[in-house]
Amino acid sequence: MEQYLSTWIRCLIGLIFLVSSVSKVSGRRSFNEFAAAVEALAPVPGARRLLAPVVVALEFGVWGLLALPVPGAFRYGAGLAAGLLLVFALGIVLAVRRGTDTACRCFGVSTAPVSGWQAVRNLVLAVPAGVSALFGPGSGGTTAGQILTIAIGLMCGALVTTLDELVELFRPGAWTTARPAAPSATFRQEKRHDPPDRRPRLRRGVVRPQLPAESRNDQTPAGAGRDPQPQRQH
Numbered sequence: 001m002e003q004y005l006s007t008w009i010r011c012l013i014g015l016i017f018l019v020s021s022v023s024k025v026s027g028r029r030s031f032n033e034f035a036a037a038v039e040a041l042a043p044v045p046g047a048r049r050l051l052a053p054v055v056v057a058l059e060f061g062v063w064g065l066l067a068l069p070v071p072g073a074f075r076y077g078a079g080l081a082a083g084l085l086l087v088f089a090l091g092i093v094l095a096v097r098r099g100t101d102t103a104c105r106c107f108g109v110s111t112a113p114v115s116g117w118q119a120v121r122n123l124v125l126a127v128p129a130g131v132s133a134l135f136g137p138g139s140g141g142t143t144a145g146q147i148l149t150i151a152i153g154l155m156c157g158a159l160v161t162t163l164d165e166l167v168e169l170f171r172p173g174a175w176t177t178a179r180p181a182a183p184s185a186t187f188r189q190e191k192r193h194d195p196p197d198r199r200p201r202l203r204r205g206v207v208r209p210q211l212p213a214e215s216r217n218d219q220t221p222a223g224a225g226r227d228p229q230p231q232r233q234h
Helices: 002-024 028-041 049-066 071-098 116-135 145-160 161-171 185-194
Strands: none
Touching: 002 028, 002 049, 002 071, 002 116, 002 145, 028 049, 028 071, 028 145, 071 116, 145 161
């Protein structure tokens, strides 16, 4: 039983830190976003330029040590994972207490803001990692049992890496759509007092016939406003 548990922890923690580290350096934009998140979560001098690269390097070291088939490397990798998870949990708790609403960027592409459940998640993951660091990897077991344990560990690790999106998806109010804003009172008041348009509307394509000059109801004689032509003198 001990050997299966250590294999499950190796796959679980190893996959989590593998996805976390690779996603942060998958592009320049990804790393810049993670560095900005580190600066917001840990407002200390040099957080963006020094602390962010150190965190990524340590995450690479975790899954690299866990992948080695050496008992000592497994212990160091599990201990490093437990320490990082505890530090991450503490940083998230302090950020939540300060009211920081920046994205955690725990797995690079995650855009979910920091919350208390992420600290709980890290604390839960730190427990098996710390136990593995104390007792080391087990030995023995059947081949079929090891394969099944590896599959279960990888599935659990994949689930953990997507928990941020799942929690954000089922968060209360995530599906609430904003109602359109009601028209302002000023607009309604102006609309209410606008005079109705009483001009006759012309149908498209219909030309109204013009009245002859004799039938026009015009009191102004034709040619009014023009200077009369001078009469010829005989």
